[in-house]
Amino acid sequence: MLQITRNTLLAAAVLAIASPAAAQDTIKMGGLATLEGAFAAPGQDGIRGIQMALEEVNSMAGGKKIELITGSSDASPASAIRATRKLVEQDGVQIMVGPLSGSEGLAVKDYAKTKPNVTFINGTSAAQDTTLRNPAPNFFRFSTEGAQWMAGLGEYAYNVKKYRKVAVLAEDYSFPYTQVFGFLEPFCRLGGKAPADARFWVPIGNKDYSSVIAALPDDVDAIYVALGGADAINFLSQYQQAGGELPLIGGSITVDQTVLGSKGKIRETVIGTPSAGPISDTWDDPRWAAFVAQYKKMFAGKGGFPSPSLFAHGYYINAKAALLALDKVNGDLSDGGKKLRAALASLKFETPTGMVSLDERRNAIADIFLTEVVEGPGGNLVNKTIGVTNQVSQTFGLPYEQFLKYGQVSRTNPPCN
């Protein structure tokens, strides 16, 4: 009998743990980022972004307290799904902000379709098809995606830098495909070339680039590099060590603060590298300056970068959108978040980088910055603003049907021979 009683107690205890208690005056918000693996540093900065958005409103939105619960993945889709499932099904979050990387975003979008009452807002995952093809009605992306981030860079490389032929080095998954497409499409339309045998696709977490460096062709004008986090640092320092002299063109996360702020020996290689993305470190605008000041105030000396990375920025914007929409509906999620999602879909707000609104597939339309790496006043490497492309849409301003004709992003799209 005693054993049966004990077992019943155990069952009751498990049950108590298992059923998330629904508190009336708090709203649980999940934050999913890559806190392990090659993208751990970007992931931590992403969480900082959410913390900034929460700090601004003192963790209150729509009259309710917002409780942040973090989840971690290692950039693989399966781990992102496991972490998401834990946040949604175990911790009972009603809004989730994340994930960070492209293929994770595709997986989370698929998962979102099975949880129609939970609202999913992107972190910084920037694969094109997360919103372009078969979007989930409850997945929102207030940060722009990889092809949008390249706005203006292809034209700049061709017209101003006068590059005619480039080699491509990128990680082998959906986000770099999207970036390469976004860069090459205008570059090749103008007449540039990027032959198939000068495109190098390396796996995430690749550490040794010597074979790639040795195989780089001599007859190209520049290398377009779309690597992120530790991968970018490894390549850039090894390229500098090998005495590489070709000019570089950077993907959005190749020369951002997570890389420029690192201790790697990359200085000579990266100075002068043009790039494009959703932020520019030195943008001369009071909104951005206030954002940077706030970031420094919260995280300087506590592991933060010299200046917020695009991950902090992306997570900040997405979390901010969630908080603004919660304010609009007075924190009322009793209808399974229907009102909240309606509010999100029509949300248009001022961010540190200009106005953001959504298209009909819930993907952001926002300003994109063309930048170049320079040495900042304190000796830090920063991205100098060269230009701003206003209100870039996912379809580059083309009608949806026409844009689909470009086909899915891949290793060979566009062909560009």
Added chain:
Amino acid sequence: MFGAAGKSSAYPLGINPAILLVAVFLLGYPLFASDFFTFQIGAYSLILGTIALSLTMLAGYGGMVSLAQMTVAGFAAYVMAILGTNSVGVMGLGWPWWLTAAIAILGAALLSTFIGAISARTEGIYTIMITLAIAVAFFYFVRQNYVIFNGFTGFAGIEPPTLFGVYWRDPMPFYYLCLAVAAFFYFAVLYGSRSSFGLGLQAVRDNPRRVRALGINVFSHRVVAYFYAGAIAGTAGVLLVWFNGRVSPGLVGVDMVIDILVIAVIGGLGAPIGPFLGAVAFVLLENFAIDLIDRERFNTVIGLAFLLIVLFSPDGMLGLWRRAESRIRLPRANALWGARANRDDWHSASSPKRM
């Protein structure tokens, strides 16, 4: 659980009440656990436990530590995606699920046999090296092969069948499916360990030269063990791809390979229940360590927990349990171990050391 064989007559119905309790708990678990606990904790633990069971079988009974068991399971998962249907648009031949699953399991068993044939003439650390090399080679192969394995992206949209009006990825049916598979292999391994093949395998583990002198073919004995282990891991691989709905190189990466070893070791290699204990501990830690501590340090917690288990109990959680048990019921347990030490089963090799 461990006393069943020796003391069966002492219990009503001949079954240890502890076993009954565990069985009732496992069967009733989805009735009180949430979907999350049923699916992501329960079913996932059973799947990982089954894969680790195949390693326990090889290592515990055969003395062969193969790091390629995750590779074998991953191979079955890939076969499901390649021959079955997926949503990626690469391969996906659309064969019916039962045919795909049968081929996946058989293919996994054959792959395991092949791995066994390569590594069975080696001992100890060399077996570990060879199987690790195979695991890493398979990982890089699937990551770089785009024609068949679709490279880094792998496959998504792999669905379990809808049978008898039940969608088998729904938490409760999937849990019972995993439980049935795990229980089947658990008892199969338990039974196999007392069969003449199993006893032969343990003899090979303890003294291959003597066994060879008796006229038993040590090499083929080991290879056959790899075949069975492959079938176990392959079946778990089919469940794993249904669980995830996707398969990509990350599934067969070195991390996962080591995870399976960790599960088997912290659970304990001494008995087939070990890997399941290890899997439950592993999955709970993996899911909840992040809630216990600062999110930047939670992997340290996982590592420390495993370190502590191995430090205080070299034979895993199984050893912790046995020690606790023998401390509570010292005289009876001592008699039990004493009796077992003479019997030629799995206890005889390990228990005398503890005496």
